Amino acid sequence: MKYKGNISKMKSNLSNEVEYSLPIGNDLVELSSQINKPITLNFLNQINCIACGKITKKSFGQGFCYNCFASAPEASECILHPEKCQAHLGISRNMDWAEKHCLQAHIVYLAISSNLKVGITRKSQIPTRWIDQGASHAIVIAETPNRHIAGTIEKFLMQFYSDKTSWQAMLKGKSVDVDLKAEAITAINKLPKELQKYTDTTNEVLDINFPINEYPTKISSLSFDKTSIVEGVLKGIKGQYLYLNDNQVINIRKHTGYLIEMDV
Ligand SMILES: [Zn+2]
Structure with missing residues (x-):
């Protein structure tokens, strides 16, 4: 065809x-x-x-x-730097768009694509976001009411975890052997008090198999x-x-x- x-x-x-x-x-x-x-x-x-x-x-x-790259809300600075998102203050390239994208429940997660990484996404994007990254395992560690707070948690955890996927290794199917459940608890315990109220302690790993x-x-x-x-x-x-x-x-x-x- x-x-x-x-x-x-x-x-x-x-x-x-x-x-x-x-x-x-x-x-x-x-x-x-x-x-x-x-x-x-x-x-x-x-x-x-x-x-x-x-x-x-x-x-x-x-x-x-x-x-459009210079003006579209989909290409805002807060996409790459979520902690800089100002939608919760009423500031965005387009507030209608921000209502649907930034001012929605977000999650912070740990995932293994090749390396162990921290990331955030809109709650409705799970598991799509993980699949798009080629993650074989992922676990939710926090749920927040907006993009800004999720970004703040991610930024804090970036002291300990990468926020990038090593795509060459991911494509070769190489991955680190990490106990994600234990790592999620470790990550949560590192968070400062004011961010700990957002943590999600469900502690369930999602495994993803690719064809x-x-x-x-x-x-x-x-x-x-x-x-x-x-x-x-x-x-x-x-x-x-x-x-x-x-x-x-x-x-x-x-x-x-x-x-x-x-x-x-
Ligand atoms: Zn255009």
Whole structure:
């Protein structure tokens, strides 16, 4: 089957193994059943901004034209620096957007993608956020009424934990062996008193299995900015990456808004 349209990040559904599908134009193409089959993605040399739809030569902040990147609330400073979010003070690029995104229940979590990391996300984004990061295990440590407080807890815990995923190691399936339940208690105990009231002591680990039979030993990362045709046998999917034969991987999310013709 051939499909054509602008792509956006893969949708996922948590089952025994994560089930993935790729939005392309108005279609949603189920990808899990394509594993071990040939797939071709052909970039048609056009990128449309995900906010305003205009053609942009270059993508900023995973899918925006420069104007929207500089003004869209989705590209606010508080996305990268949640502790700087000021929505709770009534300050935002767009308060309607902030009501739906910043002034909502957030969680702080520990996850193992390759390394152990701390992160935050909107409560409604669980487990999507963890799947998108390629985390194999995750545990909630706090729940807060807004993005700012979650960001403050994360910032504090960044003294002890990384907030980044080592994506090369994640793609190779390498991961540290950590007792997440014990680590969650350790992390909670490190928090200052005024932040401890937000802690979540449920202490349950979520395990996530990705559809990959065999991890590559090296990674050859492809980009539509350098090559317009990506083709091969789909070997697996993890995070927002497709694995093809011969160690090829491609980050789908990075190409949000790219016009693609897909053959599966
Ligand atoms: Zn735009």
